[in-house]
Amino acid sequence: MNPSEPEADAPARTELAVWGDPIGHSRSPALHSTAYGLLGLDWHYGRRRVDERSFGDALSGLDDSWRGLSLTMPLKEVAHARADEHDRHAALTGAVNTLLLGSTLRGFNTDVGGIVDAFAHAGVTRIDRARILGAGSTAASALVALHDLGATRVDVRARRPEAAGRLREIASALGIALSVQGFEHAASDVDATVATLPSGTVLDTDVVTPLAAVGGALFEAAYAPWPSALAAQWPGANVISGFEMLLYQAVRQIRIFRYGSQEHLLPDEDVIVAAMRSRAMED
Structure with a gap:
């Protein structure tokens, strides 16, 4: 075997990404990558332009190295339709912005909690x-x-x-x-x-x-x-920017990708949130 090639049994890097159309403006890669670095996880989070028409084929083309997806417009409704299970917020809204991949495709809506957390951060x-x-x-x-x-x-x-x-x-x-x-x-x-x-x-x-x-x-x-x-x-x-929702819904997505639940807090979560906020402000 060529020594430059990985061993056959070497574990694949864990992959995650945000999909949507348009997607080039997304701050999600910066937010997620900052958190995974602090958590000591060798997880790669990218972005991909995917529209409603191509969503099904793109999803079917993912291999076992893929752990989850963040979905933005216009994919939240089609992701809801593809999910096998929905959390309470996804079921109520008919929208999925987070897919946890596996033998069962689990759909979540973290926008709801992101809005609640944004208000709470502002003292409401x-x-x-x-x-x-x-x-x-x-x-x-x-x-x-x-x-x-x-x-x-x-x-x-x-x-x-x-x-x-x-x-x-x-x-x-x-x-x-x-x-x-x-x-x-x-x-x-x-x-x-x-x-x-x-x-x-x-x-x-x-x-x-x-x-x-x-x-x-x-x-x-x-x-x-x-x-x-x-x-x-x-x-x-008391005016709250939508960036606060973006930040806190991303925190909830990271909880899902790490633990399978958006209610399971990350270790030293306050430190991670502060670092994510600082990293996003640099862009």
């Missing part, structure tokens, strides 16, 4: 009344996160209220009193607002001003560029 641990801006897939995760934070009443504002069917189903399953309206309707006081509008969305000042006046703390899912147009118009200091 309890929410009763909330508002969501937008009615897409991120809004579904936000609704479940708000429920987990204690919300019993949620007001959804959307350009197309008829697109909130999934949110109505989730609210019914969780016992949340949900109202869905256009942006032009009068707003009541809430403890927190979660903005799930596409990055770069600019709302008219006459829409933002009344919502912000009674909107409580703002969690803005968008984080690049920062501050977003909405965050720049929001009064007060």
Whole structure:
């Protein structure tokens, strides 16, 4: 055998990656690689451009060296359809952003917990009344996160209220009193607002001003560029960047890839989170 070739029984390097389209902007490789280095794991985490059409073939082409995948848009729904098992948050939202590979394909949604952790990091641990801006897939995760934070009443504002069917189903399953309206309707006081509008969305000042006046703390899912147009118009200091969700959902993914559960804390997790945050800020 050529001495430069690996021995036949040498263990393959453990592979992980984030898939999506587009994917070149993703900070996930930096976040995950930092954590695996501190954990002493020889795991390689990369990125790959995969769209909905190519997802099935790409997944089938993975060998036994692959441990897990992070999924971003537009793959969360197709990943949910392919998973054999779903955690509670994935089942409620119909979205999977984490696949743990093996004989059973296990699907998780860590976006929900990432939003909860982002609020907690900002000192918000309890929410009763909330508002969501937008009615897409991120809004579904936000609704479940708000429920987990204690919300019993949620007001959804959307350009197309008829697109909130999934949110109505989730609210019914969780016992949340949900109202869905256009942006032009009068707003009541809430403890927190979660903005799930596409990055770069600019709302008219006459829409933002009344919502912000009674909107409580703002969690803005968008984080690049920062501050977003909405965050720049929001009064007060309690404005939370979507980067916090990105960071904490990644921590939960790492728990899953390491232990099979997003509730199993990493050793010295505070140190790991701080290093991940610092590494992402360098990019």
